[in-house]
Amino acid sequence: MNGYRDLRVALLGCGSVGAQVARIILEHGDELAARIGAKLTLSGIAVRDLDAPRDAPLPRELFTTDAEQLVLGADIVVELMGGVEPARSLILRALEGGADVVTANKALIAAHGPELADAAEQVGAQLSYEAAVAGAIPIIRPLRESLAGDHITRVLGIVNGSTNYILDRMDRFGDSAEDAMRVASELGYLEADPTLDVEGYDAAQKATILASIAFHTEVPVDAVYREGITKVTAEQIEAAKHAGYVIKLLAIAERLTASDGTDGVSARVYPALIRREHPLAAVHGGKNAVFVEADAAGELMFYGAGAGGSETASAVLGDLVSAARRHVVGGPGIPGSAHAALPILPVGEVSTSYQVMLEVRDQPGVLATIAGILSEHGVSAANVEQSVSTRGDDVAAGAPPEEPETATLVIGTHTAREADLAATVEALRESDAVTAVVSVIRLEGNS
């Protein structure tokens, strides 16, 4: 297609993430090719069981059980098997053959990251693992590249969605630890054996990776101090709330000077209090966030989904496109930003909703008139409220009402075309029932 060269991509593993990655490569091939300047060809998917059910419909002929053979012919290897072996050996073989490697395997990177990074560097190949920490959230690349000229002093991460879900339920709904665990388990937030999550082992692996990258140093996972959430009680959560705090399980990586003057780093995982005004306190449910403090940049936070098949696939694909780009241009850039040439639509085409504050005549039939104006323009009201106005307060305080015959209405609309909403407001302004359109404001951020 379009004279693009082919880049052969070997996929190892086809669980929920692998199936999404394969699906996107197959379904969005043209769009990816335009972005990369080369075509990604899925040369095969290595699996243990050819007949296992998959999360996406994929051509059967892509599957193979011979991962070693598949790796040999690949330009880029995407490892999504999990676990240390055979993932480690296959990645080493791929790197030795000069292939770039993308992996989401946090256990492997936490245990063997430096060995694999060295192997990549020796042959000038690229090893990337954005998906290994905090799922969809771009954090590895910002730490390694965007902050490469800065001096990171501390990283505080909510990097385990299951435990954040449990602690958040206890904080927001007053659940006991047992109840919150049970709900998390029912919703699939916890593995059959929840130890990896609730005892902080998963977070400790991520702390290792974050500390290694933030401080350009090797941090063995054994060196991470670790406490889980199993001792956190509803009483503690309540006392924290009372004092203006929330309890979060944090993975912390910090530059530190020891009492004897030694310059070093600390990596640790434990439940800790966070002020309610801190951006990390607003990380609810199963979401993840990584808060970074750097000398020049100050405070940064990266927030998003920490897990999930398609979310993790997004991070894997970002790494994959980046590796592929390197084959094309020898650099990280994405081609000129203007290749899509999409039309810019006028604001009238936007779908949004309005909150309109009106001053209306306080007499029978006014609401019906206003409702009629909305429906004429295909706009429906989500809610209508008589607002507490300053004038009302004056009345309550005994002052004589200045214009007793008006009332203030706040109408929230359902989503509609901006052009229809604007026409509705114009019609309201001209209606005899309305004495003034006090304010109009859009509502954004809903899905």
Add this chain to the structure above:
Amino acid sequence: MNGYRDLRVALLGCGSVGAQVARIILEHGDELAARIGAKLTLSGIAVRDLDAPRDAPLPRELFTTDAEQLVLGADIVVELMGGVEPARSLILRALEGGADVVTANKALIAAHGPELADAAEQVGAQLSYEAAVAGAIPIIRPLRESLAGDHITRVLGIVNGSTNYILDRMDRFGDSAEDAMRVASELGYLEADPTLDVEGYDAAQKATILASIAFHTEVPVDAVYREGITKVTAEQIEAAKHAGYVIKLLAIAERLTASDGTDGVSARVYPALIRREHPLAAVHGGKNAVFVEADAAGELMFYGAGAGGSETASAVLGDLVSAARRHVVGGPGIPGSAHAALPILPVGEVSTSYQVMLEVRDQPGVLATIAGILSEHGVSAANVEQSVSTRGDDVAAGAPPEEPETATLVIGTHTAREADLAATVEALRESDAVTAVVSVIRLEGNS
């Protein structure tokens, strides 16, 4: 030094950002060289006035008024002059000469981004401008690279710190619009002519850049629909608060299908309501944040400082290191993450603070005993509180007190060494005054 090759960096402009960039290149040269694999040599700083005061002490011999000459001999040009000309011509000249270019110039990128990107692509040079949007926050690179394999559907940005400061004051302190403007002006958040900020022109430039990158298409700044914050009233803010919303000035870039079926994009800036639970609602003061929605990644947010000399310098340096790395390895990678080899310090060396919940004998002298134990270990209390315990509730409800002689104390400590705090808790546990150490939890996230 260490046989590294030199990369000549030409700096154009020496305002607050430029002075910080120059300072860091000069002061942290060895650390940057280790990260890059090449030494950054500041070949000169082009300024209009050789004798103007600078934000950092810099060697006088670096300064020149001949920007064109400086650009000619550079491997990487860092443009921090601002404005369209002569910045545009100098950047084009640099790119034509094969130099990589880093710029923080949002006005220039908003107006001429596609032209400059094309010029860079023709010669295989790199043009980067992370600092042009949202200051220190890595957003350009995540959008271009991390999300390169995903499909972005919407970007909602709080990208102007001045207007966010004003709206936040009105929301949190009940300021009138005039009072909030005055305070913002006094604190230096507003320019002498605040029009660029409060009328949304600055945010519109950033909307252009975000939309172009998110959707791989050209979005002229004239095509951005724009409303500023000058019509936002205290009454609106109050009504929004009452209804569970907060008003933010948003720069919005969105994939959209028009009513006639045309696939296109919308870029717009206006004040809008956001639910208080939305992550953007927690962006206070002069901070910036960019909320991104993508098909696979779901919801992401990038948060941090949107302006400031050292903050912006961090983003510029990230781009500079990335460009320099490309000269060394032909790729974006940072060398193996383990070059610093820092010691991993035990958790006892960490400085933190504790909140300790104790059950104590309710008798005279107990507080003095506990205070004595803290001070013996060099730990001081920040606050001590008698907590409302369930047992206390039982008493209030008329149930007979089970252990009337105990009380519950919550002690918050000042920051101390973890080892000292742990020893303090051990001593409290062994004290006769304490019947039980109910819970111990650390407090994190303070500066």
